[in-house]
Amino acid sequence: MDFELHDLPDDEIRRLAGLYGPLGAAVRELIDAAIRTEVDDDTIRETTTQISELAATLRTKQIDGAFGVRYNSNGVGMAWGNAVIGLANGIAPPLTLSYPPEGGSRAEFTLGAPYEGPPGCVHGGISMMVLDAILGSAAARDEKAAYTGTITVRFLRPTLLFTPLTATAKVTERSGRKKIVQGSIADQHGDTVIAEGVFILPKESNARPLTSVDGSAGSSG
């Protein structure tokens, strides 16, 4: 679990975000379109071939393995491959974390067709994924990175697709190396899913809070 140092200037990281961000966004559109398409069989087959060809083009030069979590010497991070917040990752909504002055962490988002579980509803596992990320970011906000010990998620009622949602979390208790973090996903009528997590601070840590490309603190999940 190494956090890699890539000593790029902040400007260069912003420039790269301007390339990989739109690429990730286009992939996200394609994921949605592939689920919802009703074009004829030949068009599906041709499109499938063309998608494979584009993947092959991108693979003519690629890193070995996964993206990792990279940062420069200013602590500006590139968690661009991250499954929940990664701008280059088509799987990630991506969740944009913010850090309100009153503490904790927050994200506003709307989930479409690719995040479906029960008909018309957000998959319970996707809600858990979002809660893991938001609780983790609240736990990591104020000091060195904490490891996730346990998370308990309670489903109160269905969370709808195509509906503005807000995820929030804050640290509610600290004792020794343990932090308790509580959070929820809410729609305009209130909480749909609530969660509580126990996070553990490492005994000796050289981990550091990361700053994302927009200057906010980050959590790698």
Next chain:
Amino acid sequence: MDFELHDLPDDEIRRLAGLYGPLGAAVRELIDAAIRTEVDDDTIRETTTQISELAATLRTKQIDGAFGVRYNSNGVGMAWGNAVIGLANGIAPPLTLSYPPEGGSRAEFTLGAPYEGPPGCVHGGISMMVLDAILGSAAARDEKAAYTGTITVRFLRPTLLFTPLTATAKVTERSGRKKIVQGSIADQHGDTVIAEGVFILPKESNARPLTSVDGSAGSSG
């Protein structure tokens, strides 16, 4: 939350799976390639444009909203848009659930770059997503669909990317309308994440266990 009846013959569903399955698989390849690519800036820009064009082609005829959970009158299901098991959904690994004769549910899988959290490791939220799906399928295996009440996940140690993993779950307790389901994700050295869920049977249910295209029971998550 309606489960739609589409009265297609089983053969026709298999034929459609033969179209949408490869499309989903190609999208999955592209997600991975977009994260890992190091091609030059112009190639990234051109590929981004071409991906958007392919999405537009697929969108020339598409369903409104999300895919839903469809089944025919034989109970053969098409949860193809599902975020965890959907064959047409690039986000889904997809998890293939099996139902061992001794009970419970099981899935074998390996996760690549798109599922990263900490460097080289499966995102904790992705592990939770897999556990939600496997626990839900164990809960739904033997009788009518159950709603997820609470799931508690305990992270024992990092779960590695590019490593064969097995998720299993089984019902360990029943009382009244409540079922307790326990499960885990394991690598060759044992459990990396364990989970316990409380599932609630609806008071009056017309829900039915669904059969997927390969004849196994299903859970929509």
